[in-house]
Amino acid sequence: MTRRTKFEEGRGYSREDWDAVSYNPQLTAARLAKARPFAEVFPELAAPIKTRGKQRAPTKELVTLRVDRDTLAAFKALGRGWQTRMNLVLKDAAKGLPAAGKEKELSADDADGRR
Numbered sequence: 166m167t168r169r170t171k172f173e174e175g176r177g178y179s180r181e182d183w184d185a186v187s188y189n190p191q192l193t194a195a196r197l198a199k200a201r202p203f204a205e206v207f208p209e210l211a212a213p214i215k216t217r218g219k220q221r222a223p224t225k226e227l228v229t230l231r232v233d234r235d236t237l238a239a240f241k242a243l244g245r246g247w248q249t250r251m252n253l254v255l256k257d258a259a260k261g262l263p264a265a266g267k268e269k270e271l272s273a274d275d276a277d278g279r280r
Contacts, residue, residue, distance in 0.1 A: 172184075172187075
């Protein structure tokens with residue numbers, strides 16, 4: 166992103182807009198020391214902003230999973246929420262699997278023949 170240091174006509178903002186926001190002083194250690202949290206400076210604006218807290222009982226597990234590039238590309242092509250859709254497909258596929266602790270051996274015909 167290019168930092169603009171002077172007003173340029175035809176860039177989607179007026180001279181008045183530029184003048185209103187163009188003074189951005191250098192952030193020094195002294196200015197940083199004086200900085201206060203947004204919620205402290207503007208409590209009435211911060212109040213309606215909801216922050217998400219830590220889950221009481223996490224329902225999902227963080228894992229690392231290797232999938233084929235084309236499989237990943239197909240899910241990503243679906244746009245936002247592709248991870249959720251992938252989870253739903255895996256959840257649906259898991260319904261047909263044996264219960265935990267009752268694993269069956271994979272045959273050469275299953276998946277890649279690997280475990």
